[in-house]
Amino acid sequence: xxxxxxxxxxxxxxxxxxxxxxxxxxxxxxxxxxxxxxxxxxxxxxxxxxxxxxxxxxxxxxxxxxxxxxxxxxxxxxxxxxxxxxxxxxxxxxxxxxxxxxxxxxxxxxxxxxxxxxxxxxxxxxxxxxxxxxxxxxxxxxxxxxxxxxxxxxxxxxxxxxxxxxxxxxxxxxxxxxxxxxxxxxxxxxxxxxxxxxxxxxxxxxxxxxxxxxxxxxxxxxxxxxxxxxxxxxxxxxxxxxxxxxxxxxxxxxxxxxxxxxxxxxxxxxxxxxxxxxxxxxxxxxxxxxxxxxxx
Amino acid sequence: xxxxxxxxxxxxxxxxxxxxxxxxxxxxxxxxxxxxxxxxxxxxxxxxxxxxxxxxxxxxxxxxxxxxxxxxxxxxxxxxxxxxxxxxxxxxxxxxxxxxxxxxxxxxxxxxxxxxxxxxxxxxxxxxxxxxxxxxxxxxxxxxxxxxxxxxxxxxxxxxxxxxxxxxxxxxxxxxxxxxxxxxxxxxxxxxxxxxxxxxxxxxxxxxxxxxxxxxxxxxxxxxxxxxxxxxxxxxxxxxxxxxxxxxxxxxxxxxxxxxxxxxxxxxxxxxxxxxxxxxxxxxxxxxxxxxxxxxxxxxxxxxxxxxxxxxxxxxxxxxxxxxxxxxxxxxxxxxxxxxxxxxxxxxxxxxxxxxxxxxxxxxxxxxxxxxxxxxxxxxxxxxxxxxxxxxxxxxxxxxxxxxxxxxxxxxxxxxxxxxxxxxxxxxxxxxxxxxxxxxxxxxxxxxxxxxxxxxxxxxxxxxxxxxxxxxxxxxxxxxxxxxxxxxxxxxxxxxxxxxxxxxxxxxxxxxxxxxxxxxxxxxxxxxxxxxxxxxxxxxxxxxxxxxxxxxxxxxxxxxxxxxxxxxxxxxxxxxxxxxxxxxxxxxxxxxxxxxxx
Numbered sequence: 077x078x079x080x081x082x083x084x085x086x087x088x089x090x091x092x093x094x095x096x097x098x099x100x101x102x103x104x105x106x107x108x109x110x111x112x113x114x115x116x117x118x119x120x121x122x123x124x125x126x127x128x129x130x131x132x133x134x135x136x137x138x139x140x141x142x143x144x145x146x147x148x149x150x151x152x153x154x155x156x157x158x159x160x161x162x163x164x165x166x167x168x169x170x171x172x173x174x175x176x177x178x179x180x181x182x183x184x185x186x187x188x189x190x191x192x193x194x195x196x197x198x199x200x201x202x203x204x205x206x207x208x209x210x211x212x213x214x215x216x217x218x219x220x221x222x223x224x225x226x227x228x229x230x231x232x233x234x235x236x237x238x239x240x241x242x243x244x245x246x247x248x249x250x251x252x253x254x255x256x257x258x259x260x261x262x263x264x265x266x267x268x269x270x271x272x273x274x275x276x277x278x279x280x281x282x283x284x285x286x287x288x289x290x291x292x293x294x295x296x297x298x299x300x301x302x303x304x305x306x307x308x309x310x311x312x313x314x315x316x317x318x319x320x321x322x323x324x325x326x327x328x329x330x331x332x333x334x335x336x337x338x339x340x341x342x343x344x345x346x347x348x349x350x351x352x353x354x355x356x357x358x359x360x361x362x363x364x365x366x367x368x369x370x371x372x
Numbered sequence: 373x374x375x376x377x378x379x380x381x382x383x384x385x386x387x388x389x390x391x392x393x394x395x396x397x398x399x400x401x402x403x404x405x406x407x408x409x410x411x412x413x414x415x416x417x418x419x420x421x422x423x424x425x426x427x428x429x430x431x432x433x434x435x436x437x438x439x440x441x442x443x444x445x446x447x448x449x450x451x452x453x454x455x456x457x458x459x460x461x462x463x464x465x466x467x468x469x470x471x472x473x474x475x476x477x478x479x480x481x482x483x484x485x486x487x488x489x490x491x492x493x494x495x496x497x498x499x500x501x502x503x504x505x506x507x508x509x510x511x512x513x514x515x516x517x518x519x520x521x522x523x524x525x526x527x528x529x530x531x532x533x534x535x536x537x538x539x540x541x542x543x544x545x546x547x548x549x550x551x552x553x554x555x556x557x558x559x560x561x562x563x564x565x566x567x568x569x570x571x572x573x574x575x576x577x578x579x580x581x582x583x584x585x586x587x588x589x590x591x592x593x594x595x596x597x598x599x600x601x602x603x604x605x606x607x608x609x610x611x612x613x614x615x616x617x618x619x620x621x622x623x624x625x626x627x628x629x630x631x632x633x634x635x636x637x638x639x640x641x642x643x644x645x646x647x648x649x650x651x652x653x654x655x656x657x658x659x660x661x662x663x664x665x666x667x668x669x670x671x672x673x674x675x676x677x678x679x680x681x682x683x684x685x686x687x688x689x690x691x692x693x694x695x696x697x698x699x700x701x702x703x704x705x706x707x708x709x710x711x712x713x714x715x716x717x718x719x720x721x722x723x724x725x726x727x728x729x730x731x732x733x734x735x736x737x738x739x740x741x742x743x744x745x746x747x748x749x750x751x752x753x754x755x756x757x758x759x760x761x762x763x764x765x766x767x768x769x770x771x772x773x774x775x776x777x778x779x780x781x782x783x784x785x786x787x788x789x790x791x792x793x794x795x796x797x798x799x800x801x802x803x804x805x806x807x808x809x810x811x812x813x814x815x816x817x818x819x820x821x822x823x824x825x826x827x828x829x830x831x832x833x834x835x836x837x838x839x840x841x842x843x844x845x846x847x848x849x850x851x852x853x854x855x856x857x858x859x860x861x862x863x864x865x866x867x868x869x870x871x872x873x874x875x876x877x878x879x880x881x882x883x884x885x886x887x888x889x890x891x892x893x894x895x896x897x898x899x900x901x902x903x904x905x906x907x908x909x910x911x912x913x914x915x916x917x918x919x920x921x922x923x924x925x926x927x928x929x930x931x932x933x934x935x936x937x938x939x940x941x942x943x944x945x946x947x948x949x950x951x952x953x954x955x956x957x958x959x960x961x962x963x964x965x966x967x968x969x970x
Binding site: 121123124127161162163165168178179180189190193199201202203220249250251252254255258259260267269271273318320324326 | 546623660827833
């Protein structure tokens, strides 16, 4: 970041300054370093309501509130590192946790919204090495799934997916809902599937009458549903047959070198879940909360 | 006869360049650009001529003298930002303009290697370029140096000061767009494509007034999207690409169809057509989009004045292998039983070399230019691939139960029989010099994948070399017969451009760092020099003060180091860099050659 703010200069002294400033942010920090520096850097996704977004320059969202709670409990300042999502989570972990951003090489101490999935964290690459060797994934903080919101004036009820053989439905491009609606049941819902760049845009499309329903992440769909007319737009309770992964957990990630930090953060998240702080945060953002099985 | 004419033209150009050494026209004109393939004293187009033949009539450096060329200067692009340097140098009036990684531009004294100015684009931290932070060079027009940035802007700089004259946002980088190709200039318009990942972008080619950056036209490269033409400051609808949406796409997938023309284009004055290639369709899973998916993985001929698509030729319909069809289309003429054929050639990522009629896009012939192709059994009479469905990657929904699913082995790999690296065409030998790679890929469904905290169905892949001894192969290919006249095998994959000259030479660079020169007729290697880092740029040649120069950028990077497996093992010890190397013969050769000519 600093290197971009400084004008390019050929003065050696100036380069020195850039390097020295960078040196302290290039590495993620241990718990001791974080406490000593009184600052923790937490990576969150850019433009991703209701999890993390900026409204008039102010950070808001579920992940932001959790990050603030973590910083407060550790008695350190919170600094957010906004990440642009890559094609998959692997890219985001690389850019945020172990290799650093390709422009300025900066890393975060912690990344939010990382899957907590044993099969994923133990995944091996084509030559048999651990893909996430340098990343430790832990502290699941909620359970995610899929959900449909629909326009009651257009569809009486969404009891099964079969209604989408007859009604247009919006999805986010390059997502499981898109793959599912286009290909499941021999493609019988394909012609009614409409792609949007984001779930927010898809819900906008539903309000504009382009589609009669939207399928997306439950926490996103429920939060967006709160902003709509609750009589006209309703949440469906249907199942999603043929989808392999019906539910999954979301947690945190740190660099594998910083297990002590992970233990501390794990304790903070556990306490948040036990004392209902976590459920309250989701409630504040009108998003459905489900506690991960890990704590039961 | 021909030889005589060439010598005369050459000595005239020597005289002209001497006479105007200090007073040469500093401005790049439309005439300069359209005649660049004939001029020897400057390089003002990417491709050394709008056709992109990368051929020079210079012959002082030739098969008998090339062993004596030596570096005269080297210029460091500096900083910690040493990544892939895929730029082609441009030379005008004794000044060289190159771009560097991270959207930087440098003006260099072509005689001494001294820096005149440097421009660094201020890049936002939200950019997500797919394949390294590279740039492939500038366009020159008037007193402007124009280039595209990783955050999808066109920037025009003053050639003397490096100060911004105009800047235009071509697309929103936040939506996944960027620019890495060198723009081209045709009839006063700067024409650019855009690059973008799998974020549901829609490819577009756009023309801007080169002088002030005003939009002239835009042409989406996906069927169903409206094109525009600007008249009197108003953006007017100018026809839907392909006529109507949804003809070759299911559902409304055309809305997010991809097909980014990320490698820029060439232009042919005879037919007055622009030629742009387009990238793979979106989403990546081909089972979701049965149909040809126009105009993904295609070559498009575009009217340079209006942006209308005149013809199209699709190399990989319903692409399921990530075989972008972006590779350059090079116009050339050949004689067929006394008849001149106005042809165009292109070597595709999919491993086939195509010869097309450039007036109407008709398929003349096609043949493999790599040793192994498995995804198709061949081409039919219209040039359409005859698929081998056993080699199409599976439908990830089929493995939604959480199992990995069957894996498929396919050649070539998605990095292509040939990737971005431009080939050259020699007017003397009638051969194309194609920098190709021999590798295959294994692809499997990856049900355990995530994206932005959401479960996802991805694809896992690995790239493997077909041979222990080499991946890269520089081939001399006869476009009339499909015959490979000679080949040079290289241990690492080839990723740099090629240059052919009338000195019966072919130049290219390799990741091992060498600038290499070959006998154009026989393939005999005549020269090599290690530039200290891998070469992934394109060499050029020009004449200055009566001497022939060769220049190339050195700096390893690009897409290859990003992919793992066996290929990564082969290149892991290659060091990064960032420099321009310039070569010539000792001065006495210039004297000898000018005496010989007189």
